[in-house]
Amino acid sequence: MVVQTPGAGPVATVPPGPLPMGWWTRAAVSAGLATAGLSRWLGLGAGSIIGGRVTLALDRQALRHLAAGRRVVLVSGTNGKTTTSHLVAAAVRTAGRVAHNAGGSNMADGAVAALAEARGTEYAVIEVDELHLAAVAEAVDPAVVVLLNLTRDQLDRATEVGAIASAVGKALARHSSTVVVANADDPMVVSAAALASRPIWVAAGASWLGDASSCPRCGQTLTFTEPGWHCACGLGRPTPDWWIEDSKACTADAVLPLDIRLPGQVNRSNAAMALVAACAVGIPADQAASALREVEVVAGRYAVVHRGGQDLRMLLAKNPAGWAGMLSMLSDPRPLLVIINAREADGRDTSWLWDVPFEQFGSRQVVASGERAADLGVRLSYAGLEHRTVADPLAALKALPPGQIDVVANYTAFHQFRRRLGREREVAG
């Protein structure tokens, strides 16, 4: 295979060929796949998590064995993991078969399931929850790690953001051959990726710095001077190897188009990170850039669902940083349905709604919905936003006019709503 050197930064080394998998791992993988199949047959879900758990319970080394011999790209960070991993997978697929946890099951069990379901692929693109990045990286010895951003998410579950950055940094330092594609504009990411042997710095922007006002290394207040930031202790924004100008990704000796179909500045940043990651596993840059253009829908996000006389644009935002990125996508004065849950995967604490600048939403029609519709409704009232509150999202649609509607939901609310829309269609035949 010809490995074309991209504009800047190192190219990941090719790992040794596939290793033979032990009989026990093979048995554990079979048991996991059988469980996943059973779960799907029973209609319990996609089955990837339960299948992965069974495999891991039988063989704790399963992830290591399944990943051996593949060129693995891990995509991590607080926001944009699913979208960016889809973009990377699209680019890498132009060069060979790819195992990918496309549904967004992003802990070790999800990674195991994705690798087990697509055996013998040359590549794997795995989205990993930032809390699990250290453990997964240890097992799969990745060719490339993409580190998008590190902000606060699910306060009730996560430890402090600084502690996450520190754990990620230690993990990256242990993998001297791994290329780390890191966002130079995010101080938390820089504090972690600065410990990597082979970083490629991308000026991908930071839409929300609410958690980044004090230095992740020493606790002093950071100084932000457009376009950089620095601390008296010496930590500062590294000189970027790649940056974004208008709709182009630029490096010292190349300019590549980023005319993607996914909306918003935040997705242009995700695309730039994906492009650099694809180049780092040896995909020719032009080939990768054109593949990014083909991505329209990511695990149901950005899809437009026609229902009755309404066109529902499906968007997912689950924390203040995600909402900050969403603002540029909601530029039209379209009616808006917001659906908020507070289940375990969402974080039980709804306080974060108060860090979303709903005040900036202007005079559009808004309906508050979901299992925590009342929390959202109270927040919207204090933001001065007139709205209606209808806890059931399907009933809430009746309170909105025909035509285009933006639907923004957090994690479990998004998937619940999609499932209900899907079931409705099946019934309608």
Next chain:
Amino acid sequence: MSGESTVAIGLLLPDVLGTYSDAGNATILAQRLRWRGIAAEIRTITVRDVPPTSCAVYLLGGGEDTAQLFAADWLRRHEQLRRTLETSAVTLAVCAGLQILGRSMSDAKGQHYPGLGLLDITTAPGRHRAVGEVVATCAVPGVGSLTGFENHRGVTTLGPGIAPLGRVIAGTGNGTGEGTTRHRGEGVLTERIIGTYLHGPVLARNPALADHILHQATGQLLPDLELPDQAALRQTYLRGPAVSG
């Protein structure tokens, strides 16, 4: 524009103590005044500012461990602000903000750090992190049940002359008994300072507590406010101690 009759709400160090969205408490206080025709402004006071001493209410929120020590140090360096909190303003302090106002805080290694000394309380780390919903009965007459979300490892011991803000029904709160009784306490309540472990933010969940603070700060009798969704929100969290989804 700040006039004679404008009530100023000082949001202290949201850049350091902003981890748990407690800045929402400032929005809530200001809006509840405006809706009653009283002018209000929020003054955001960051570590780079010289803090004004003219605010009627000051707010401190929760934050991460290093940020908390940094904030305590910053407050100790602003003696005039300290005196204002002690003698004239009304203060709502949440979580790390509450601990900072006490006599001392200690970390997992047993290292002690001085607080501002405005409250006769001390805080040490507990064995487990307390994370989840809290229901408490509030000691302020007319406030009723308090609801909020706690997320801390602090165990706060109150001195003999200081009372808790409420009695814990569900959850952890201070993690210590209330005086000589076996009831568990939540937060502290003095003439000028309300301290609590509750996020949510606490005033979004408990509007009567917000109005108590505003009444203390302005001396005005405030008419009732009916906010849509408020009753439903409280019902979500107060319908029973087993709060899960």
